[in-house]
Amino acid sequence: MSILTWMTFLPLAGMAVILCLPSRAHTLIKQTALAFTLPPLVMGIWLFEHFDRATAAFQYVQRAPWIESYNITYFVGVDGISVSMVLLTVLLCPICILASWGIDKGIKGYFALFLLLDTGMMGVFVSLDFFLFYIFWEVMLLPMYFLIGIWGGPRREYAAIKFFLYTLAGSVLILIAMLVLYFSNEPHTFDMTQLMAQSATYGTAPIIWGLGLQHLLWLALFVGFAIKIPAFPFHTWLPDAHVEAPTAISVILAGVLLKMGTYGILRINYGMLPIATADLAFWFLAALGTWNIIYGALCAMAQTDLKKLVAYSSISHMGYVMLGMAAFTPQGINGAVLQMFNHGTVTAMLFLLVGVIYDRAHHREIEGFGGLAGIMPVYTGVTALAFFAAMGLPGLSAFISEVLVLLGAWQKYPGLTIVAASAVILTAGYMLWTMQRIYLGTPNEKYLGLPEISARELVTLVPLGVIVVVLGVYPHAVLDLINVSLLNLNQMVAAAPAAVASLR
């Protein structure tokens, strides 16, 4: 059995175990959850050590028949793109379990659902059968809905339903595109490697508005994935979901779930529909990504709720991923995937840090604090690291990915790159302004007694902080993993003949 299967289903086994435990055994339930998320992390480290960085082929592949009458298989494996996301997932899950230690209602249900979510996320990244991918994609949706809807803040139901409906709408589009692809192949197949190999056969003859079948499929998939990124104008579920979700769920949402959007585009749109990708990338990825960067940063600047600010900063930072992948340069696409990873760690830190202060003060109004540096100096120090990482300060991880994205994009789109790069000023603006209002200045009398960050909270943050620093100095720890697969992907798109030249 492939190590990937173990990594995917161990959490599910954990869920089964938790369901058998008595609901009142709180500590035992939490420990069980941790016990089932740590082995995947260890396996992830093993995978990091042993992953063959010299090939773009899928590794640790396992294939087994599943629903034979429809030619559906259990088919998993990883290449450079997915392995980086797998590592991110196995890293963040135990951290989130620790960050959930303070959950005080429905503990059994919470951790059981969390482990189910874990399995869903892993499954999405390792699936190489489109049907399997889709199943995991949907499996993820349900626990997320309940986790926000039950354990969330005051407007949790609105947020949960909004999240659910939005994602479901996207899923439907993905489902339709998936079925079209399935029937376009003879024999019908959901095998992604097959679907990619046949990429040249999907029709490009104009059907409607000058778009061929391939372009329509591309757009359907794009909208499905763009909702997850989230790309403007499908992004408004995100701030609401974040504001209402408990800390750990925000971490997962921003750290892992958003990446599924861009991962899906790379894996499916790029891999299976290269011609449409080449045609549509400018408007739907480069231009929209740049818009995301600026628009997200401006919206973040105007927020009064710290968590909402971080949520909008995510929208801004995910824009870099879109811009980078649209450049089709080695630097751009490498920067994009590295940015996915780096945003995962940096934003996870930011949400954890927001959680720390929310747990103590029970609100997140930026104007409601002041001078926390004098009350919680260690906490402020860690926050400063995360803030500067989010600003893309050189020496920290996000700098490398942002610079690679912008540098890679310059060759194709110098104008857009100038606009996108100007966001470094806006980002510095809202981050520093927030820093000043919450952490600096005269300490707020009301919060003089706030306890310093606890050891457990530090345990969740320090590993991420270390990664942020290490990847700033030695980004090749991730870049070497992803580079070969991404160059291969670039080549596939480059080799695709232009169909609708005018759209570029």
Place this chain on the structure above:
Amino acid sequence: MDVTHVSYLRWIPLLPLLGAAVNGLGGAVIQRRFGKRVVGAIAVTPVLLAFGIAVTAFLQLKGLDPEHRFLLDDVSRWIDVGTLKADIAFWVDPLSCVMIFVVTGIGGLIHIYSIGYMHDDDAYWRFFAYLNLFTFAMLTLVLGDSLLLMFVGWEGVGLCSYALIGFWWREQVNTTAGNKAFIVNRIGDFGFILGIFLIFWSLDAAGHGSVVFRDIQHHATSLEGRTIWGLPVVTVATLFFFLGATGKSAQIPLYVWLPDAMQGPTPVSALIHAATMVTAGVYMIARLNFLYAMAPETLAVVAGIGAATAFFAATIGLVQNDIKRVLAYSTVSQLGYMFVAMGVGAYAAGVFHLVTHAFFKACLFLGSGSVIHGMSGEQDMRKMGGLKDKMPTTFWTFLIATMAIAGTPLTAGFFSKDEILWKAYSSPYGGAGLWIIGVAGAGMTACYMFRQVFMTFFGETRAEHDVVHHIHESPRSMTMPLVLLASGSLVVGFLGVPEFLGGGNRFEAWLEPVFAHAHVAAAHATHDASLEWTLMLASVAIATTGFLIAYLLYYRRTASPEAIAAVAGGAPYRILYDKYYVDELYWAVFVRGTLLLARAGAWFDATIVDGIVNGAARLTVTLSWLDGLFDNYVVDRLVNVLADRTYDLGARLRRVQTGNINAYLYVIVGTVTLVLLARLM
């Protein structure tokens, strides 16, 4: 170009980083357990060691042939994607060698000074951690062998500057100044990074994509004839880089952060905002001289901006009352001179002024710090006076440094400034106009600097009684650096005595290999010793005039400065005092504009975008409600009507089913009879 590979250069930046890490992570504990002396020692030692290594590097460099003076320490792979390759690698050539001397030498003195100056501060350890981190970042900026690694240092020094300006973070005015510094610098950084992109891809198009300085230099000629947006690539790229330089080195239009940066502790003003960080822009242009030499249009812009900044900042400096603000505008102005030098292709002269300025301006800032220390924190010169006798060491060193900046003959500032003014006049890129602006600025410099000396050290004290009571000379750890820097302000000028004064200009000769390319243009410069003498005497005369004005107004008080300020209703004075209202303009346009845009964006997001989403949801709900109505009142009504009718029918028919056997029999018999009758008919 031959490269000598070594493996010790890395320690020049890494030792201060180590100091920063120790004090930054464990400083609070160390300070509590072992006291501030240990914290100070942890911070000072690495910088002094780095200075020692810099000397080693200098000696090794000196032992090499001038054309091969190039040491490289390639530490590790950093970014290697596609054709983009940047290592973590440090290099020393004659130019970066000069810079590391300034950074570790003057930086080391300022570290020592801080031991005394910051002694009463509880966050002592944090201060030194920042100071060491700054030293690391500045050394990375200087020693980084690629544009990208330089950029790491470039933003790193910005971070430390931010942290140190807002060091006393409880005061909002300090943190606001820190934010301003960082954000304004980011505008410059934005230009810098775009310059990197453009250079990289333009070289890449010729098959030589690189961000490593020596490769760029090697292939620079392949940029010729290349255009972007109809303009030569080199011109656009050098302008991008220059935007970066205006941010870091506080030139028009991005100079506004530097005067506010004086909110930081005074040693910080000396180290970061006078001697080292703010010269980074000058260093960058000197570093990329081979590109600037290819872009005469950019050079004209650089010289023009430099001259304008030198002049305008000097006019503002004339009327400020805060002892540090005067020095801040003076720094902006002096940096302007360095850019004039860069702009006329006199790179060596610019770097020479950078070095001499580092000495006398650090001395002035530390001296002002000593004054502030002695005056219990007072910074307003109107409340000073008569400190000459109470703080003799501070006074004498301050006076020497003032003479140097004013260009008194034979001091360091005299040689370096005069070199720039001469080049501004004689270079093919220069002209009489630049010289006149430069000399006018020099006159004002002498005036405002001596005004400062007179207001601070001479006359009767204007301080309040309890302050006067406490005035004292500063401790040895503070005066020792002052003495050393003042001595430097006297002697370093002799490194660059020009030929017409019988000197060999050893400084220029040392930098010769770095600027060899750029010298092609300067070679045509006029060599007219008598003209050089005339211009020099003229500039000395004008500086003397500046001194005399200060002397008459602020020492002899022959005329009252207040009366002059009141000329024309005080309007000219107010304009200068309020710094031409540039801050207010920027605030109104850029800061408010951005915030307005942000609010508009958030409103659009919440009202329009989310409005559509929620509207769609509401529409769906409304539709389903209508559908419900239809279902209830139409579909269901029909069903119910049908059901009711059926029920009625049933109810009526039920009457038939009476359960009365006799009645059933009647019906049966009757029906059978009827059927039979029908059959028979």
